[in-house]
Amino acid sequence: MGTSWNPTVYGHYADERTRPYYELVARIRNESPGTVVDLGCGTGVQTATLAQRWPSAHITGLDSSADMVADQPSDLPAGVTIRQGDISDFDATGVDVVVSNAALQWVPHHRELLATWASQLGASSTLAFQVPGNFDAPSHVLMRRLAESDEWASTLSGVLRGGDSVDSAEQYASAMFDAGLTVDAWETSYVHVLQGVDPVLRWVTGTGLRPVLDALDDETRPVFVEQYRDLLRDAYPQAASGTLFPFRRIFVVARKD
Numbered sequence: 001m002g003t004s005w006n007p008t009v010y011g012h013y014a015d016e017r018t019r020p021y022y023e024l025v026a027r028i029r030n031e032s033p034g035t036v037v038d039l040g041c042g043t044g045v046q047t048a049t050l051a052q053r054w055p056s057a058h059i060t061g062l063d064s065s066a067d068m069v070a071d072q073p074s075d076l077p078a079g080v081t082i083r084q085g086d087i088s089d090f091d092a093t094g095v096d097v098v099v100s101n102a103a104l105q106w107v108p109h110h111r112e113l114l115a116t117w118a119s120q121l122g123a124s125s126t127l128a129f130q131v132p133g134n135f136d137a138p139s140h141v142l143m144r145r146l147a148e149s150d151e152w153a154s155t156l157s158g159v160l161r162g163g164d165s166v167d168s169a170e171q172y173a174s175a176m177f178d179a180g181l182t183v184d185a186w187e188t189s190y191v192h193v194l195q196g197v198d199p200v201l202r203w204v205t206g207t208g209l210r211p212v213l214d215a216l217d218d219e220t221r222p223v224f225v226e227q228y229r230d231l232l233r234d235a236y237p238q239a240a241s242g243t244l245f246p247f248r249r250i251f252v253v254a255r256k257d
């Protein structure tokens, strides 16, 4: 069974989570693509915005989570479809623009998939993706360390993946060059200022912590969460203006000329 997703919990901090999507899409040069696919689109809220830029395109958002897909906007623009599907099964043949925001890190063999899609794309097509580069940030290191501790390892060992979940911007760029594409790759470290109590816990509850939450039962889950929350409080102190949460992200826009 895959990781569970909760659209409401993931929807917190929507502004911070959606900004990279727009910064990624802004670097795509295609003016009037016929077919656009958004891989791991979540509820499709951001996918729908692509219709403003490309009003005559057929735009499809694919996501493996039935819960995310069920929460898709009821007022999708004409030409936009959000449906359930697995990134592993995607075939890029005939697609003009492939977008994927904050999803490929969940797919361990995405490097092989990227090479396959690069070979399937036709001339003037673009493959644009963003993945988090924060697996060595305190939020994730502390989560892994606690999960591997004597108290939790029997249940949680191996549940979380580490820095090998994603490559560096240079490695992705190099792979795309090898596949014959031109590349625009960069990194951005956002310094989010999160409001409220235990905001980093709230943030990761929507994403990175989900495999742990799925692996624990109703009795053990709150115990782990409380221990992890205390570690986060030390690592990300709350100030009057909010809690600073640095977050590095890796962007790649590769184009077949």
Ligand SMILES: C[S@@+](CC[C@H](N)C(=O)[O-])C[C@H]1O[C@@H](n2cnc3c(N)ncnc32)[C@H](O)[C@@H]1O
Pocket (backbone or CB within 6 Å): 005, 017, 021, 039, 040, 041, 042, 043, 046, 062, 063, 064, 065, 068, 085, 086, 087, 088, 100, 101, 102, 103, 106, 107, 207
């Ligand atoms: C962090 S969310 C990103 C959602 C959206 N792209 C965004 O930027 O807000 C990751 C999404 O990837 C989806 N996902 C993870 N593995 C997937 C797979 N193998 N195939 C399709 N979707 C997948 C999850 O269901 C989830 O909705």
